Amino acid sequence: MKQLILFALMLIPAMSLSAQEHKYSEHYYERINEFAQQAPITQQDIVMLGNSLTEFAGDWSARIGKPHIINRGIIGDEAMGVYDRLYQILPGKPRKLFLLIGVNDVSHNLSADSIVGLITLIVDKIRQDTPTTKLYLQSLLPINESFHQYRLLTGKTDYIPLINKKLKAMAKSRHIKFINLFNYFKEKDSNSLKKEISIDGLHLNENGYAIWCKRLKQFLQ
Template sequence: MISAICLSLSTLQAQAQHVEYRSTAHYNKRVAQFEREGGIDENTIVMMGNSLTENGKDWAGRLGVPQVVNRGIIGDNTVGMTERLCQITPHRPKAIFLMAGINDMVNDNPAIEVAGRVINLIETIRQQAPTTKLFVESLLPINESNGRWRTLAGRTDDIPLTNMYIRAYCESNGITFVDIFHKMTYPNSNVLREELSSDGLHITEAGYRIWEKEIKKQLNF
Protein backbone atom coordinates (compact mmCIF):
# COMPACT_ATOMS: atom_id res chain seq x y z
CA MET A 1 0.00 0.00 0.00
CA ILE A 2 2.82 2.39 0.86
CA SER A 3 4.47 1.72 -2.50
CA ALA A 4 1.19 2.42 -4.29
CA ILE A 5 0.77 5.70 -2.42
CA CYS A 6 4.34 6.75 -3.26
CA LEU A 7 3.81 5.91 -6.92
CA SER A 8 0.57 7.92 -6.96
CA LEU A 9 2.35 10.87 -5.40
CA SER A 10 5.13 10.60 -7.98
CA THR A 11 2.57 10.57 -10.78
CA LEU A 12 0.81 13.63 -9.39
CA GLN A 13 4.15 15.38 -9.04
CA ALA A 14 5.02 14.61 -12.66
CA GLN A 15 1.75 16.22 -13.75
CA ALA A 16 2.32 19.37 -11.70
CA GLN A 17 3.05 22.63 -13.48
CA HIS A 18 5.12 24.31 -10.79
CA VAL A 19 7.78 23.34 -8.27
CA GLU A 20 6.31 23.88 -4.81
CA TYR A 21 9.48 22.88 -2.94
CA ARG A 22 11.67 25.74 -1.76
CA SER A 23 15.35 25.36 -0.92
CA THR A 24 18.03 28.06 -1.23
CA ALA A 25 17.53 31.40 -2.94
CA HIS A 26 19.70 30.18 -5.80
CA TYR A 27 17.62 27.02 -6.15
CA ASN A 28 14.44 29.08 -6.35
CA LYS A 29 16.00 31.44 -8.90
CA ARG A 30 17.11 28.60 -11.13
CA VAL A 31 13.77 26.81 -10.91
CA ALA A 32 11.99 30.02 -11.92
CA GLN A 33 14.46 30.44 -14.79
CA PHE A 34 13.80 26.89 -16.00
CA GLU A 35 10.06 27.49 -15.88
CA ARG A 36 10.41 30.61 -18.02
CA GLU A 37 12.71 28.91 -20.50
CA GLY A 38 10.74 25.70 -20.96
CA GLY A 39 12.06 24.18 -24.16
CA ILE A 40 12.17 20.51 -23.16
CA ASP A 41 10.56 18.04 -25.59
CA GLU A 42 11.09 14.50 -26.86
CA ASN A 43 14.29 15.58 -28.67
CA THR A 44 15.94 17.21 -25.66
CA ILE A 45 18.94 15.85 -23.79
CA VAL A 46 18.94 17.05 -20.18
CA MET A 47 22.08 17.47 -18.08
CA MET A 48 20.71 17.23 -14.54
CA GLY A 49 22.74 17.72 -11.40
CA ASN A 50 24.29 20.09 -8.89
CA SER A 51 27.02 22.76 -9.08
CA LEU A 52 29.29 20.52 -11.11
CA THR A 53 26.65 20.37 -13.84
CA GLU A 54 25.54 24.01 -13.56
CA ASN A 55 29.12 25.27 -13.73
CA GLY A 56 29.57 23.40 -17.01
CA LYS A 57 27.36 26.17 -18.46
CA ASP A 58 26.93 25.64 -22.21
CA TRP A 59 26.66 21.86 -22.43
CA ALA A 60 25.14 22.11 -25.89
CA GLY A 61 28.28 23.85 -27.09
CA ARG A 62 30.55 21.50 -25.19
CA LEU A 63 28.97 18.42 -26.70
CA GLY A 64 28.21 19.90 -30.11
CA VAL A 65 24.54 18.96 -29.76
CA PRO A 66 22.12 21.93 -29.85
CA GLN A 67 19.26 20.15 -28.10
CA VAL A 68 21.21 19.70 -24.84
CA VAL A 69 20.00 21.80 -21.87
CA ASN A 70 21.71 22.50 -18.54
CA ARG A 71 19.50 21.72 -15.56
CA GLY A 72 22.14 21.83 -12.84
CA ILE A 73 21.68 23.81 -9.63
CA ILE A 74 24.48 24.76 -7.26
CA GLY A 75 24.02 23.06 -3.89
CA ASP A 76 21.24 20.75 -5.06
CA ASN A 77 20.83 17.25 -3.65
CA THR A 78 18.59 14.28 -4.41
CA VAL A 79 15.64 15.86 -2.57
CA GLY A 80 15.77 19.05 -4.61
CA MET A 81 16.24 17.15 -7.86
CA THR A 82 13.29 14.89 -7.12
CA GLU A 83 11.08 17.87 -6.35
CA ARG A 84 11.86 19.56 -9.68
CA LEU A 85 11.39 16.55 -11.92
CA CYS A 86 7.97 17.97 -12.74
CA GLN A 87 9.76 20.45 -15.00
CA ILE A 88 11.44 17.64 -16.92
CA THR A 89 9.84 14.19 -16.91
CA PRO A 90 6.32 15.12 -18.16
CA HIS A 91 7.96 16.24 -21.43
CA ARG A 92 9.55 12.80 -21.97
CA PRO A 93 12.99 14.08 -23.05
CA LYS A 94 15.14 11.94 -25.29
CA ALA A 95 17.74 11.43 -22.56
CA ILE A 96 18.77 12.52 -19.08
CA PHE A 97 22.37 12.53 -17.89
CA LEU A 98 22.14 12.49 -14.09
CA MET A 99 24.86 13.37 -11.60
CA ALA A 100 23.76 13.37 -7.96
CA GLY A 101 24.96 12.44 -4.50
CA ILE A 102 27.90 14.60 -3.47
CA ASN A 103 25.66 17.08 -1.61
CA ASP A 104 23.91 14.19 0.16
CA MET A 105 27.18 13.21 1.86
CA VAL A 106 26.91 15.94 4.50
CA ASN A 107 26.14 15.10 8.13
CA ASP A 108 28.21 11.90 7.90
CA ASN A 109 25.58 10.06 5.89
CA PRO A 110 27.11 6.63 5.08
CA ALA A 111 27.91 5.70 1.51
CA ILE A 112 25.13 3.12 1.29
CA GLU A 113 22.56 5.72 2.40
CA VAL A 114 23.80 8.26 -0.15
CA ALA A 115 23.65 5.58 -2.85
CA GLY A 116 20.12 4.70 -1.73
CA ARG A 117 19.02 8.30 -2.16
CA VAL A 118 20.46 8.41 -5.67
CA ILE A 119 18.81 5.09 -6.52
CA ASN A 120 15.45 6.38 -5.30
CA LEU A 121 15.86 9.38 -7.61
CA ILE A 122 16.74 7.07 -10.50
CA GLU A 123 13.65 4.95 -9.86
CA THR A 124 11.43 8.03 -9.75
CA ILE A 125 12.79 9.21 -13.10
CA ARG A 126 12.16 5.78 -14.62
CA GLN A 127 8.60 5.73 -13.28
CA GLN A 128 7.79 9.20 -14.54
CA ALA A 129 9.58 9.00 -17.90
CA PRO A 130 9.88 5.33 -18.89
CA THR A 131 10.71 6.11 -22.53
CA THR A 132 13.57 8.48 -21.67
CA LYS A 133 17.08 7.07 -21.99
CA LEU A 134 18.76 7.49 -18.61
CA PHE A 135 22.52 7.79 -18.13
CA VAL A 136 23.76 7.82 -14.54
CA GLU A 137 27.11 9.54 -14.08
CA SER A 138 29.44 8.61 -11.26
CA LEU A 139 30.12 11.00 -8.42
CA LEU A 140 33.39 12.80 -9.08
CA PRO A 141 36.43 12.47 -6.79
CA ILE A 142 37.51 15.14 -4.32
CA ASN A 143 40.87 16.33 -3.02
CA GLU A 144 40.91 17.15 0.70
CA SER A 145 44.41 18.64 0.78
CA ASN A 146 43.29 22.28 1.12
CA GLY A 147 40.73 21.49 3.83
CA ARG A 148 38.11 23.82 2.38
CA TRP A 149 35.08 21.50 2.36
CA ARG A 150 34.62 20.47 6.00
CA THR A 151 31.33 18.72 5.31
CA LEU A 152 33.25 16.32 3.08
CA ALA A 153 36.18 15.77 5.45
CA GLY A 154 37.20 12.12 5.46
CA ARG A 155 34.88 11.20 2.57
CA THR A 156 37.49 10.64 -0.16
CA ASP A 157 37.18 6.85 -0.02
CA ASP A 158 33.41 6.91 0.52
CA ILE A 159 32.85 8.34 -2.95
CA PRO A 160 34.06 5.28 -4.92
CA LEU A 161 32.12 3.08 -2.50
CA THR A 162 28.97 5.07 -3.24
CA ASN A 163 29.70 4.75 -6.95
CA MET A 164 30.08 0.99 -6.55
CA TYR A 165 26.59 0.65 -5.05
CA ILE A 166 25.03 2.86 -7.72
CA ARG A 167 26.86 1.08 -10.52
CA ALA A 168 25.73 -2.32 -9.27
CA TYR A 169 22.12 -1.13 -9.26
CA CYS A 170 22.43 0.30 -12.76
CA GLU A 171 24.00 -2.82 -14.18
CA SER A 172 21.26 -4.96 -12.61
CA ASN A 173 18.56 -2.80 -14.16
CA GLY A 174 19.89 -2.14 -17.65
CA ILE A 175 20.84 1.48 -16.98
CA THR A 176 24.01 2.96 -18.46
CA PHE A 177 26.51 3.97 -15.77
CA VAL A 178 29.11 6.49 -16.93
CA ASP A 179 32.32 6.21 -14.91
CA ILE A 180 33.98 9.61 -14.87
CA PHE A 181 35.50 9.16 -11.41
CA HIS A 182 38.44 7.01 -12.49
CA LYS A 183 39.32 9.41 -15.32
CA MET A 184 40.05 12.18 -12.82
CA THR A 185 42.07 10.48 -10.06
CA TYR A 186 45.76 9.86 -9.57
CA PRO A 187 46.84 6.30 -10.51
CA ASN A 188 45.89 3.76 -7.84
CA SER A 189 44.23 6.51 -5.82
CA ASN A 190 40.76 7.89 -5.05
CA VAL A 191 42.07 11.49 -4.95
CA LEU A 192 41.08 14.12 -7.50
CA ARG A 193 44.13 15.31 -9.46
CA GLU A 194 45.15 18.82 -8.36
CA GLU A 195 45.31 20.22 -11.89
CA LEU A 196 41.64 19.39 -12.39
CA SER A 197 40.35 21.50 -9.49
CA SER A 198 41.05 24.82 -7.82
CA ASP A 199 39.28 24.01 -4.56
CA GLY A 200 39.31 20.22 -4.24
CA LEU A 201 35.68 19.79 -5.28
CA HIS A 202 34.72 21.87 -8.30
CA ILE A 203 36.55 21.11 -11.50
CA THR A 204 38.52 23.28 -13.89
CA GLU A 205 38.09 23.47 -17.64
CA ALA A 206 40.56 20.60 -17.93
CA GLY A 207 38.19 18.53 -15.82
CA TYR A 208 35.24 19.44 -17.97
CA ARG A 209 37.10 18.34 -21.08
CA ILE A 210 37.48 14.87 -19.53
CA TRP A 211 33.79 14.86 -18.63
CA GLU A 212 32.78 15.96 -22.13
CA LYS A 213 34.80 13.15 -23.67
CA GLU A 214 33.03 10.51 -21.60
CA ILE A 215 29.59 11.92 -22.39
CA LYS A 216 30.30 12.07 -26.11
CA LYS A 217 30.97 8.33 -26.05
CA GLN A 218 27.35 7.81 -25.02
CA LEU A 219 25.59 10.04 -27.56
CA ASN A 220 25.10 7.41 -30.27
CA PHE A 221 21.76 6.05 -29.08
Protein backbone atom coordinates in the same frame (compact mmCIF):
# COMPACT_ATOMS: atom_id res chain seq x y z
CA MET B 1 -7.59 30.38 25.88
CA LYS B 2 -9.69 28.71 23.19
CA GLN B 3 -8.94 31.56 20.85
CA LEU B 4 -5.19 31.14 21.47
CA ILE B 5 -5.41 27.41 20.76
CA LEU B 6 -7.35 28.02 17.55
CA PHE B 7 -4.81 30.64 16.48
CA ALA B 8 -1.95 28.23 17.16
CA LEU B 9 -3.66 25.49 15.15
CA MET B 10 -4.15 27.89 12.27
CA LEU B 11 -0.45 28.74 12.33
CA ILE B 12 0.74 25.13 12.03
CA PRO B 13 -0.19 24.67 8.35
CA ALA B 14 1.25 28.06 7.51
CA MET B 15 4.51 27.25 9.29
CA SER B 16 4.68 23.88 7.56
CA LEU B 17 4.15 25.50 4.18
CA SER B 18 6.84 28.08 4.92
CA ALA B 19 9.27 25.32 5.87
CA GLN B 20 8.48 23.49 2.65
CA GLU B 21 8.96 26.63 0.57
CA HIS B 22 12.40 27.17 2.08
CA LYS B 23 13.51 23.57 2.16
CA TYR B 24 16.48 24.31 -0.08
CA SER B 25 18.77 27.26 -0.79
CA GLU B 26 17.64 30.57 -2.22
CA HIS B 27 19.65 29.79 -5.35
CA TYR B 28 17.70 26.54 -5.76
CA TYR B 29 14.42 28.45 -6.06
CA GLU B 30 15.98 31.09 -8.29
CA ARG B 31 17.03 28.34 -10.67
CA ILE B 32 13.60 26.71 -10.50
CA ASN B 33 12.06 30.03 -11.53
CA GLU B 34 14.65 30.42 -14.27
CA PHE B 35 13.84 26.97 -15.63
CA ALA B 36 10.13 27.82 -15.58
CA GLN B 37 10.81 30.76 -17.92
CA GLN B 38 12.66 28.61 -20.43
CA ALA B 39 11.09 26.68 -23.28
CA PRO B 40 9.63 23.36 -22.08
CA ILE B 41 11.78 20.29 -22.44
CA THR B 42 10.83 18.14 -25.43
CA GLN B 43 11.51 14.66 -26.74
CA GLN B 44 14.44 15.92 -28.82
CA ASP B 45 16.29 17.28 -25.78
CA ILE B 46 19.15 15.81 -23.77
CA VAL B 47 19.13 16.84 -20.10
CA MET B 48 22.20 17.21 -17.90
CA LEU B 49 20.83 16.93 -14.36
CA GLY B 50 22.80 17.53 -11.19
CA ASN B 51 24.45 20.01 -8.84
CA SER B 52 27.13 22.71 -9.19
CA LEU B 53 29.38 20.43 -11.24
CA THR B 54 26.66 20.38 -13.87
CA GLU B 55 25.57 24.02 -13.54
CA PHE B 56 29.11 25.40 -13.76
CA ALA B 57 29.58 23.71 -17.14
CA GLY B 58 27.34 26.40 -18.62
CA ASP B 59 26.41 25.68 -22.23
CA TRP B 60 26.69 21.93 -22.55
CA SER B 61 25.73 22.04 -26.22
CA ALA B 62 28.72 24.25 -26.96
CA ARG B 63 31.02 22.02 -24.92
CA ILE B 64 29.85 18.79 -26.53
CA GLY B 65 29.25 20.23 -29.99
CA LYS B 66 25.71 18.92 -30.18
CA PRO B 67 22.38 20.82 -30.08
CA HIS B 68 19.50 20.42 -27.66
CA ILE B 69 21.55 19.69 -24.52
CA ILE B 70 19.84 21.33 -21.56
CA ASN B 71 21.69 22.31 -18.36
CA ARG B 72 19.56 21.50 -15.33
CA GLY B 73 22.27 21.74 -12.69
CA ILE B 74 21.81 23.67 -9.45
CA ILE B 75 24.64 24.71 -7.16
CA GLY B 76 24.40 22.94 -3.81
CA ASP B 77 21.70 20.54 -4.93
CA GLU B 78 21.24 17.15 -3.32
CA ALA B 79 19.40 13.98 -4.24
CA MET B 80 16.02 15.01 -2.81
CA GLY B 81 16.38 18.45 -4.38
CA VAL B 82 16.68 16.76 -7.76
CA TYR B 83 13.74 14.49 -6.99
CA ASP B 84 11.56 17.43 -5.98
CA ARG B 85 12.12 19.22 -9.30
CA LEU B 86 11.63 16.32 -11.69
CA TYR B 87 8.17 17.75 -12.41
CA GLN B 88 9.90 20.35 -14.57
CA ILE B 89 11.66 17.72 -16.65
CA LEU B 90 9.81 14.43 -16.97
CA PRO B 91 6.57 15.61 -18.65
CA GLY B 92 8.67 16.58 -21.69
CA LYS B 93 10.00 13.02 -21.99
CA PRO B 94 13.53 14.02 -23.01
CA ARG B 95 15.42 11.76 -25.39
CA LYS B 96 18.31 11.25 -22.96
CA LEU B 97 19.04 12.23 -19.38
CA PHE B 98 22.45 12.23 -17.68
CA LEU B 99 22.27 12.23 -13.87
CA LEU B 100 25.14 13.12 -11.54
CA ILE B 101 24.22 13.81 -7.92
CA GLY B 102 25.34 12.85 -4.44
CA VAL B 103 28.43 14.73 -3.29
CA ASN B 104 26.39 17.25 -1.29
CA ASP B 105 24.60 14.35 0.37
CA VAL B 106 28.06 13.05 1.29
CA SER B 107 28.76 16.38 2.99
CA HIS B 108 25.57 15.92 5.01
CA ASN B 109 27.20 12.80 6.50
CA LEU B 110 24.57 10.40 5.16
CA SER B 111 25.46 6.73 4.94
CA ALA B 112 26.37 5.23 1.57
CA ASP B 113 23.19 3.15 1.62
CA SER B 114 21.08 6.23 2.37
CA ILE B 115 22.63 8.20 -0.49
CA VAL B 116 22.18 5.35 -2.94
CA GLY B 117 18.62 4.88 -1.70
CA LEU B 118 17.81 8.54 -2.42
CA ILE B 119 19.36 8.35 -5.88
CA THR B 120 17.38 5.17 -6.49
CA LEU B 121 14.18 7.14 -5.86
CA ILE B 122 15.20 9.52 -8.65
CA VAL B 123 16.07 6.69 -11.02
CA ASP B 124 12.81 4.86 -10.38
CA LYS B 125 10.76 8.04 -10.80
CA ILE B 126 12.39 8.79 -14.14
CA ARG B 127 11.91 5.25 -15.41
CA GLN B 128 8.29 5.21 -14.27
CA ASP B 129 7.25 8.60 -15.66
CA THR B 130 9.18 8.56 -18.93
CA PRO B 131 10.23 5.03 -19.88
CA THR B 132 11.21 6.19 -23.38
CA THR B 133 13.99 8.40 -21.96
CA LYS B 134 17.45 6.86 -22.16
CA LEU B 135 18.80 7.29 -18.63
CA TYR B 136 22.52 7.41 -17.82
CA LEU B 137 23.67 7.32 -14.21
CA GLN B 138 27.10 8.88 -13.76
CA SER B 139 29.45 8.01 -10.92
CA LEU B 140 30.38 10.58 -8.31
CA LEU B 141 33.64 12.34 -9.08
CA PRO B 142 36.58 12.20 -6.66
CA ILE B 143 37.44 15.05 -4.30
CA ASN B 144 40.79 16.38 -3.15
CA GLU B 145 41.01 17.29 0.52
CA SER B 146 44.45 18.90 0.21
CA PHE B 147 42.77 22.15 -0.93
CA HIS B 148 41.17 22.41 2.56
CA GLN B 149 38.10 24.13 1.11
CA TYR B 150 35.25 21.88 2.25
CA ARG B 151 35.28 21.00 5.92
CA LEU B 152 32.18 18.82 5.61
CA LEU B 153 33.96 16.59 3.10
CA THR B 154 36.93 15.97 5.39
CA GLY B 155 37.69 12.25 5.55
CA LYS B 156 35.34 11.42 2.66
CA THR B 157 37.91 10.77 -0.09
CA ASP B 158 37.77 6.98 0.19
CA TYR B 159 34.04 7.01 0.91
CA ILE B 160 33.09 8.06 -2.61
CA PRO B 161 34.33 4.86 -4.35
CA LEU B 162 32.13 2.86 -1.97
CA ILE B 163 29.09 4.89 -3.03
CA ASN B 164 30.01 4.44 -6.68
CA LYS B 165 30.24 0.68 -6.24
CA LYS B 166 26.73 0.63 -4.81
CA LEU B 167 25.44 2.95 -7.56
CA LYS B 168 26.87 0.66 -10.21
CA ALA B 169 25.12 -2.33 -8.66
CA MET B 170 21.85 -0.42 -8.46
CA ALA B 171 22.13 0.66 -12.10
CA LYS B 172 22.77 -2.93 -13.15
CA SER B 173 19.73 -4.16 -11.22
CA ARG B 174 17.57 -1.61 -13.06
CA HIS B 175 19.15 -2.19 -16.46
CA ILE B 176 20.37 1.37 -16.94
CA LYS B 177 23.76 2.54 -18.16
CA PHE B 178 26.29 3.42 -15.46
CA ILE B 179 29.08 5.76 -16.59
CA ASN B 180 32.12 5.38 -14.38
CA LEU B 181 33.79 8.79 -14.57
CA PHE B 182 35.71 8.37 -11.32
CA ASN B 183 38.81 6.66 -12.71
CA TYR B 184 39.37 9.39 -15.31
CA PHE B 185 39.49 12.12 -12.67
CA LYS B 186 41.49 10.54 -9.88
CA GLU B 187 45.21 10.70 -9.26
CA LYS B 188 47.27 7.61 -9.98
CA ASP B 189 47.34 5.18 -7.03
CA SER B 190 44.92 7.40 -5.10
CA ASN B 191 41.21 8.14 -4.80
CA SER B 192 41.87 11.89 -4.80
CA LEU B 193 40.79 14.25 -7.55
CA LYS B 194 43.71 15.35 -9.74
CA LYS B 195 44.86 18.77 -8.55
CA GLU B 196 45.53 20.05 -12.03
CA ILE B 197 41.89 19.68 -13.15
CA SER B 198 40.24 21.27 -10.12
CA ILE B 199 39.83 24.80 -8.80
CA ASP B 200 39.13 23.92 -5.18
CA GLY B 201 39.27 20.15 -4.63
CA LEU B 202 35.65 19.65 -5.67
CA HIS B 203 34.81 21.73 -8.73
CA LEU B 204 36.44 21.40 -12.14
CA ASN B 205 38.45 23.76 -14.27
CA GLU B 206 38.30 23.77 -18.06
CA ASN B 207 40.66 20.80 -18.28
CA GLY B 208 38.37 18.84 -16.01
CA TYR B 209 35.32 19.64 -18.11
CA ALA B 210 37.23 18.61 -21.23
CA ILE B 211 37.76 15.16 -19.71
CA TRP B 212 34.09 14.89 -18.75
CA CYS B 213 32.86 15.90 -22.20
CA LYS B 214 35.23 13.47 -23.88
CA ARG B 215 33.84 10.60 -21.79
CA LEU B 216 30.24 11.56 -22.59
CA LYS B 217 30.52 12.03 -26.34
CA GLN B 218 30.29 8.31 -27.04
CA PHE B 219 26.84 8.28 -25.39
CA LEU B 220 25.60 11.33 -27.28
CA GLN B 221 25.65 9.97 -30.81
